[in-house]
Amino acid sequence: MEKTTATEQHIKETAKKLFFVDGHLNATTQEIADAANVNRTLLNYYFRSRDALFEKVFQEAIQEKFDGMKMAFESLMPFRQKVERIIDIVSDYLNKYPYAEIFFISELNKKDARVDWCIKRPLQPYLKDFIKEIQVEIQKKNVRCKEPRIFLLTIFSLLSYPVIVKNLYINLYELSHKDFTEIAKNRKNYILSLLFNN
Structure with a gap:
């Protein structure tokens, strides 16, 4: 066995x-x-079949990302540290599975995309609580965004976009893969400076 x-x-x-x-x-x-x-x-x-295997490994890869995010959402750490942790989790995942994000986005853009099982159901309860936390930080004027969903969109777009266009950037700016990885790794503080007032 x-x-x-x-x-x-x-x-x-x-x-x-x-x-x-x-x-x-x-x-x-x-x-x-x-x-x-x-x-x-x-x-x-x-x-x-190949498709059954593909779906199985894709679900596992996505679950790995969401398990880390759920732990961050549930944690009792201060809000800024929680955001830093989410950035680390998503960055680590994108480094580990760079092409999963491209596939994920293409699947979500299909008319019959099964958003419920792969995103909404596992994350919705945690996300609702996190949105409330963001709202509190907005009221305290600790963050630059005026709307929680814009705050979330900003984080995830800043993390995902460089991975999606990685090959374009490497060729356009004549970078090595090592150079690109170093640039991506050093973006965390810049992202935080865009999100937070202090």
Whole structure:
């Protein structure tokens, strides 16, 4: 039983790397099997199809991000520290799975996107409380935004956009991947300065 679980997990981790780290979103069942060093029959035994595997690993990757965010939303730390923690969680996730965000956005833009299961249901209760916290900070004039949803939009757009356009920036400004990573890493204080008054 343990060996079966380990093999299944190995296939999933290999698929995650191919899809969301290497950006090979169209990897075939055979390519995944080859990368995982298993035969295609075994892969199909666990996951039935490439699409079933893709959906499984995508849900797990998204859940990993949301689990971290829920912990931050629930924490009793001061508001600014909580925002810093959210920035760290999202940044770490985007560094780990840079192509997941691109896929995620393209999926959400589809007419039949299942927003409920992947975003709204797991985060809504925590988000409502966090929006109340933002409102308190607005009233105290601690943050620059006048509306909680603009505050949230600002955080997530500032974090996501550089990842989405990474290859364009690297080519346009003749940067190495290391240079780009360094620039992205040093943006945290700048983002905080845009959000907070002090």
